[in-house]
Amino acid sequence: MTMHPHSTPPHAAEGVLLSACDVVRTYRMGRVEVPVLKSASIDVKPGEWVAILGSSGSGKSTLLHLLGGLDRADSGTVTFRGEHVGGYSQSRLDRYRNEHIGFVFQFYHLLPELNVLENTLLPATIGIGRFEWMRRQGEIRDRARMLLDRFGLSHRFRHRPAELSGGERQRVAIARALMHNPDVLLADEPTGNLDAKTGDTILDMIAEQHRAGLTVVMVTHDQWIAARADRTVHLVDGRVA
Amino acid sequence: MFLKPLRFGTLAVYTQLLVRRYLSTRIIPLIAVAAVGLCVALVVIVVSVMSGFLDNLRASGRTLMGDVVISYPVQGIPYYKEFIADVLKLPGAAAATPLVDTYGLLRMPYPGGPNKDVVTAQVWAIEPETFSQVTELDRTIWWKPAASAQEALTMAEDDPRRQQDLSGLYEDAKVLRDRATGRPGALLGMHVSIVNQRQRDGSYRPRNSMWWMPNHEITVTLVPISEKGTVSQSNSRVFKVVNEVMSGVFQVDKNRVFIPLKEGQELLRLDEAPIVDTTAVPDASGNYPVIGTSPARATQILVRAKEGVTPDELRVQVAEAYEQFYLQKSADPNVRTRPPAAEYVSIMTWEQRLRDLIAPVEKERQMMRILFSITYLVCAGLILAIFWSIVSEKTRDIGILRAIGASRMGVLWIFLRYGLTIGMVGSGVGIVLAWLVIRNINAIHMALGNDAPPWLYVTFFLLAAGSAALTVRALTRSRILSVLLWTVATLALVGIGTGLVLHRGFLIWDPAVYYFATIPSEMDWNNAWITAVGAIVFSVLGAAVPAARAADIDPVRALRYE
Numbered sequence A: 001m002t003m004h005p006h007s008t009p010p011h012a013a014e015g016v017l018l019s020a021c022d023v024v025r026t027y028r029m030g031r032v033e034v035p036v037l038k039s040a041s042i043d044v045k046p047g048e049w050v051a052i053l054g055s056s057g058s059g060k061s062t063l064l065h066l067l068g069g070l071d072r073a074d075s076g077t078v079t080f081r082g083e084h085v086g087g088y089s090q091s092r093l094d095r096y097r098n099e100h101i102g103f104v105f106q107f108y109h110l111l112p113e114l115n116v117l118e119n120t121l122l123p124a125t126i127g128i129g130r131f132e133w134m135r136r137q138g139e140i141r142d143r144a145r146m147l148l149d150r151f152g153l154s155h156r157f158r159h160r161p162a163e164l165s166g167g168e169r170q171r172v173a174i175a176r177a178l179m180h181n182p183d184v185l186l187a188d189e190p191t192g193n194l195d196a197k198t199g200d201t202i203l204d205m206i207a208e209q210h211r212a213g214l215t216v217v218m219v220t221h222d223q224w225i226a227a228r229a230d231r232t233v234h235l236v237d238g239r240v241a
Numbered sequence B: 001m002f003l004k005p006l007r008f009g010t011l012a013v014y015t016q017l018l019v020r021r022y023l024s025t026r027i028i029p030l031i032a033v034a035a036v037g038l039c040v041a042l043v044v045i046v047v048s049v050m051s052g053f054l055d056n057l058r059a060s061g062r063t064l065m066g067d068v069v070i071s072y073p074v075q076g077i078p079y080y081k082e083f084i085a086d087v088l089k090l091p092g093a094a095a096a097t098p099l100v101d102t103y104g105l106l107r108m109p110y111p112g113g114p115n116k117d118v119v120t121a122q123v124w125a126i127e128p129e130t131f132s133q134v135t136e137l138d139r140t141i142w143w144k145p146a147a148s149a150q151e152a153l154t155m156a157e158d159d160p161r162r163q164q165d166l167s168g169l170y171e172d173a174k175v176l177r178d179r180a181t182g183r184p185g186a187l188l189g190m191h192v193s194i195v196n197q198r199q200r201d202g203s204y205r206p207r208n209s210m211w212w213m214p215n216h217e218i219t220v221t222l223v224p225i226s227e228k229g230t231v232s233q234s235n236s237r238v239f240k241v242v243n244e245v246m247s248g249v250f251q252v253d254k255n256r257v258f259i260p261l262k263e264g265q266e267l268l269r270l271d272e273a274p275i276v277d278t279t280a281v282p283d284a285s286g287n288y289p290v291i292g293t294s295p296a297r298a299t300q301i302l303v304r305a306k307e308g309v310t311p312d313e314l315r316v317q318v319a320e321a322y323e324q325f326y327l328q329k330s331a332d333p334n335v336r337t338r339p340p341a342a343e344y345v346s347i348m349t350w351e352q353r354l355r356d357l358i359a360p361v362e363k364e365r366q367m368m369r370i371l372f373s374i375t376y377l378v379c380a381g382l383i384l385a386i387f388w389s390i391v392s393e394k395t396r397d398i399g400i401l402r403a404i405g406a407s408r409m410g411v412l413w414i415f416l417r418y419g420l421t422i423g424m425v426g427s428g429v430g431i432v433l434a435w436l437v438i439r440n441i442n443a444i445h446m447a448l449g450n451d452a453p454p455w456l457y458v459t460f461f462l463l464a465a466g467s468a469a470l471t472v473r474a475l476t477r478s479r480i481l482s483v484l485l486w487t488v489a490t491l492a493l494v495g496i497g498t499g500l501v502l503h504r505g506f507l508i509w510d511p512a513v514y515y516f517a518t519i520p521s522e523m524d525w526n527n528a529w530i531t532a533v534g535a536i537v538f539s540v541l542g543a544a545v546p547a548a549r550a551a552d553i554d555p556v557r558a559l560r561y562e
């Protein structure tokens, strides 16, 4: 696949991996328009851990979805490595999410019918064609097992998500997000559903990945959690302060 | 840089994995498979039986009466031999045979209680040799030697066909005569006497071997009717029962008796006789002078078409030949008894003759088609509803998959494949089920006709007892759902058991109503394949709509879906 010749947006600073520039997102509910993001901008540098802090309903998740290519902005641009994500074709966008982004959600979002190992393997089974899968299956499975091992889930491979605790589920979700070696981990309140102690271990795991060079964007409304990041930005009134 | 292989949703590993997991970890696909299977089986069974019935009807119609029937009841057609000679010269005719048909009384040899030993029957007086050329009477003769020693061994011990050498009887039947004594023979329809009892395997045993009909004689009484329609003195004659025939057409097997043509004509006074002048003075011995001969008559002439000639073509030829025959006989001054004019004689193809019977069945089949289109639609709606609920329930999964990079086509393909699998498995189940039922439909029907065997209801009561015990156990553990389910199961089992005890046997297929002695049990494979493919198409379509909807869902909204 060749790279699309997107012009680099003028304000994209050098050394920026992922950025949003003046993005606007308005939801229409019946006849009422709800402006959620009014003109939000954020730059994420490679290897950086950024926390987005904001009150409930301020549009943190919306911004994260725009950065991850799950949603399109009404105006403004999202750029990844200087490429205009908004200009991607549907299939290029699918691949962007698959190869470059790893999502972690507050409610884990594992597939209930698949076991722990299969859930972890999912990004690889989506991103890889059948023939490559047949060729590299062993190596890919080894990576999934290695990740689960490292997160203390080695005895849980065959378990269904329903049989796991919340903390265990979130660890599986992180393993799944890391499966494909993404460039950016987008975590939407990864500890929001967990007690403080369990949340801490999850944050420790993210911190460990971050130390190993992973870029992380984390959404939270807890400033103590935000404190673990390199940098914290505030989302207030649809703008990043 | 981004050099990655093309990812076809159709080939991707995750679609296969998810289809397999969605199919294997839930109950709903089983319900869908059962629904598709039952729909397919229902359609295949009923259509097979209906078309088997129609095919039987067509086949038997022709084998019973040839292709074209010329009929002039009661008085019959004189000079029929000459007419048959004319018919045989027709380009389309292969064979022709005369017969006299009437109703008569049979006195049976067995003691039947009040009036049971006298039955009314449709008597066909035939020339066996030519009759067999036109119809397939030979084939329907029942008591004949087994084709091989192996076949004989497959017959039941008490089947008369196994017990004695029937070759003599078979030869007697073919000439309608007891060859040993030269006495005229009678061929009875299988159900004319009350002796024969049908077995589950389709064979027959005499109720009492003493009254096995081919060992006995019957007395046939016929009533001649004069030209003016008055009834004269009835005539009786004794016939040796030479064999019995089983055409499979119940009305025929219940009512028809064959005797030789000559005897029939004599009993009905349709044979050749001198005409006397009763106005003249009788001679010394009291006889009136003979002034001519009244020719023998036949009330029906059956004609068989040559290979490749349709009954309708033959009918036209026969009608023309009859017109000629009539004109020629009318012009002949020596002929005192003219044949009936063409307009009084019915000349019909076998299909026209059976129209009263065939037309309603054809109509019924049309009705069935419409009903089954509706059944199809109901099934498709059912599948659609099942898939809709499955996909709705899976909306969040779809959002998750999209967030991880699954394409819309991939998501669509998961559910299409799901529908395809359910459709194929369901159709397969349905066809196997239909095949089993159709193959055994007569046995099943016979089983329904008998009282339930004790082991069957005892089994059900034992199961009910077990289920009651489980209800009690569930009660002690206070599991509400278990209590509910086991109570229902207990009641159902007790109900079935009681039903079986009370079951006194009923037959849905009354041969008297449905014309044939057995239910057609040939699978209509063409229809089966079409039905199966239809069911698969409906399953895929039923899955396609919600799947397309799923593929259209905005991933963020799908993720928020509760």
Ligand SMILES: Nc1ncnc2c1ncn2[C@@H]1O[C@H](COP(=O)(O)OP(=O)(O)OP(=O)(O)O)[C@@H](O)[C@H]1O
Pocket: A027, A028, A029, A034, A036, A054, A055, A056, A057, A058, A059, A060, A061, A062, A063, A221, B557
């Ligand atoms: N699909 C939608 N349709 C209508 N309104 C929406 C939709 N998605 C989000 N919103 C609205 O946008 C606003 C921001 O939502 P968002 O989920 O981004 O907030 P958030 O900052 O993540 O809040 P929280 O901390 O509670 O998760 C909310 O008021 C929400 O009601």
Ligand SMILES: [Mg+2]
Pocket: A060, A061, A062, A188
């Ligand atoms: Mg949120």
